[in-house]
Amino acid sequence: MDILYQRGRASASEILAALPDPPSYSAVRAKLRVLEEKGHVRHEAESLHYVYAPTTGRDTARRSALRHMLATFFDGSVEQTVAALLDVAAADLSQQDLDRLGRMIEEARREAQEKGN
Numbered sequence: 001m002d003i004l005y006q007r008g009r010a011s012a013s014e015i016l017a018a019l020p021d022p023p024s025y026s027a028v029r030a031k032l033r034v035l036e037e038k039g040h041v042r043h044e045a046e047s048l049h050y051v052y053a054p055t056t057g058r059d060t061a062r063r064s065a066l067r068h069m070l071a072t073f074f075d076g077s078v079e080q081t082v083a084a085l086l087d088v089a090a091a092d093l094s095q096q097d098l099d100r101l102g103r104m105i106e107e108a109r110r111e112a113q114e115k116g117n
Contacts, residue, residue, distance in 0.1 A: 001035070001061070003019070004052060004053060004054045005058045009052060010051065011046075011050065012029050012032055012050070012052070013025065015028055032050075032052055039055055040054065041054055041055060042055050069081070
């Protein structure tokens with residue numbers, strides 16, 4: 001999916017060539033078929049091969065994956081999720097990053113207060 005989001009569209013052979021540790025061509029085609037069955041990609045016939053493209057935007061897919069991760073690994077807890085992310089990435093955060101995160105937390109706090117939470 002990363003390759004399709006980066007390129008917008010690609011054939012199975014183009015995807016295979018872009019993978020750092022590629023599986024077989026058949027495995028790439030099988031995965032594309034599964035992704036298509038699940039509605040994540042679509043294909044168009046172009047010359048003698050299919051060209052695949054994502055069916056949803058990257059932001060929509062990102063939010064969906066994050067909701068799934070939140071439910072699957074963190075019991076739906078945003079606090080646990082953020083704590084895990086900070087545990088993994090805290091050393092890489094600049095003061096600007098921390099300030100920006102602080103502003104986002106303050107904004108979320110204001111929104112929650114307005115909603116009566």
